[in-house]
Amino acid sequence: xxxxxxxxxxxxxxxxxxxxxxxxxxxxxxxxxxxxxxxxxxxxxxxxxxxxxxxxxxxxxxxxxxxxxxxxxxxxxxxxxxxxxxxxxxxxxxxxxxxxxxxxxxxxxxx
Amino acid sequence: xxxxxxxxxxxxxxxxxxxxxxxxxxxxxxxxxxxxxxxxxxxxxxxxxxxxxxxxxxxxxxxxxxxxxxxxxxxxxxxxxxxxxxxxxxxxxxxxxxxxxxxxxxxxxxxxxxxx
Numbered sequence: 001x002x003x004x005x006x007x008x009x010x011x012x013x014x015x016x017x018x019x020x021x022x023x024x025x026x027x028x029x030x031x032x033x034x035x036x037x038x039x040x041x042x043x044x045x046x047x048x049x050x051x052x053x054x055x056x057x058x059x060x061x062x063x064x065x066x067x068x069x070x071x072x073x074x075x076x077x078x079x080x081x082x083x084x085x086x087x088x089x090x091x092x093x094x095x096x097x098x099x100x101x102x103x104x105x106x107x108x109x110x111x
Numbered sequence: 112x113x114x115x116x117x118x119x120x121x122x123x124x125x126x127x128x129x130x131x132x133x134x135x136x137x138x139x140x141x142x143x144x145x146x147x148x149x150x151x152x153x154x155x156x157x158x159x160x161x162x163x164x165x166x167x168x169x170x171x172x173x174x175x176x177x178x179x180x181x182x183x184x185x186x187x188x189x190x191x192x193x194x195x196x197x198x199x200x201x202x203x204x205x206x207x208x209x210x211x212x213x214x215x216x217x218x219x220x221x222x223x224x225x226x227x
Contacts, residue, residue, distance in 0.1 A: 031214060042204055042221040043155075050213065088154060096168075097214040099145065099206070101155045 002027045004091050006102040014110050016078050021105045023072040023089035031092035032072045033099070034063050036085045043088070047074075079109045114138055115207050117219035124195055125227055131191045132222045134205030140185040141207035145216060146178075149202040161188045185210065195226045 003026040013019050023032070031050050035043040047056045049065040049072060056063050060083065062075045072089055089102040114137040124130050134144055142163050147155040159180050160168045167180035179191040188207075192199055202223050206216035 033215070035218075040223075043218045045215075045218075048215055090155075092214050096160055097143070097208060097216075098157055098160060099216055100157065101147075104154045 002091070002093065002100050004089065004100050004102040006087075006089060006105050008105060009103060010106050010108075012108045012110060013076075013079050015080055018078065019076050021074040021076070021087060021107075023074070023102050025070050025072075025089075025091045025100075025102075027070075027091065027093060028067075029070075029091045029093060030065075030067045032065050033090045033092065034072070034074055035088045035090065037088060037104075038085050046087075076107075079107075081109045081111055083107060084109045113209065113217040115205065115217045115219040117203075117205055117222050119222060120220065121223040121225070123225045123227065126196050127194055129191055129193045130195055130224060131189055132203055132205075132224075134188045134190070134207070134219055136186045136207040136217070139207070139217075140210045141188075142185060142210040143208045144182060144188040145206045145208070146180060146188075146190050147204045147206070149204060149221075151202075155204060158190075192224065195224070197226045200224055200226045 005024050007022045034046040047063040052067040054065045060077045065072045086106045088104050090099040116135045118133045144161045146158045149155045158173045161180045161182040163182045169175045182188040204221045205219045
């Protein structure tokens with residue numbers, strides 16, 4: 001059974017601080033995606049990671065993928081309140097390209 | 112580009128009735144669409160994979176006779192929840208994969224179903 005686990009599940013942090021969210025998965029995959037979800041809304045695509053060693057950055061967020069360790073990270077730099085949301089990673093499986101989502105990390109940034 | 116719409120955005124129905132949710136890819140062709148369900152405070156769970164012109168593939172534990180999926184064209188998939196019950200109340204999200212693309216899925220805005 002495929003497992004995609006995120007750590008932590010809940011995160012409360014002060015503005016200006018840094019933190020990393022981890023996504024571990026149990027199957028072989030070289031494609032991983034990060035999404036943001038605001039309450040009552042659907043998913044907003046953040047990052048598409050398509051190979052081992054891929055690193056992408058957008059604003060205060062940076063994502064990386066280590067396919068050998070089956071690990072992806074989402075690093076938050078100098079958090080601001082607007083980043084408060086739930087973040088999901090999703091592993092792309094072959095051959096059907098089904099996505100299996102992580103457990104989610106609920107982030108609250110405190111002013 | 113790569114916009115996916117869902118209709119309706121929310122629906123409230125009585126127990127025992129059937130509800131149809133539409134998922135459309137507006138500016139691209141999608142040979143494959145996916146249906147997910149999300150309960151409050153939980154992650155998205157894949158329900159089924161819908162391929163244009165063929166029967167949907169359901170994930171383990173998802174009743175295919177209860178959740179009817181039709182993918183009649185390259186831009187439209189429908190999910191019908193038959194004989195809905197309160198436990199079917201959830202947020203249903205569809206996604207579409209660009210035909211010939213690398214595999215990225217584009218997600219719809221979701222449909223919130225409440226069964227009374």
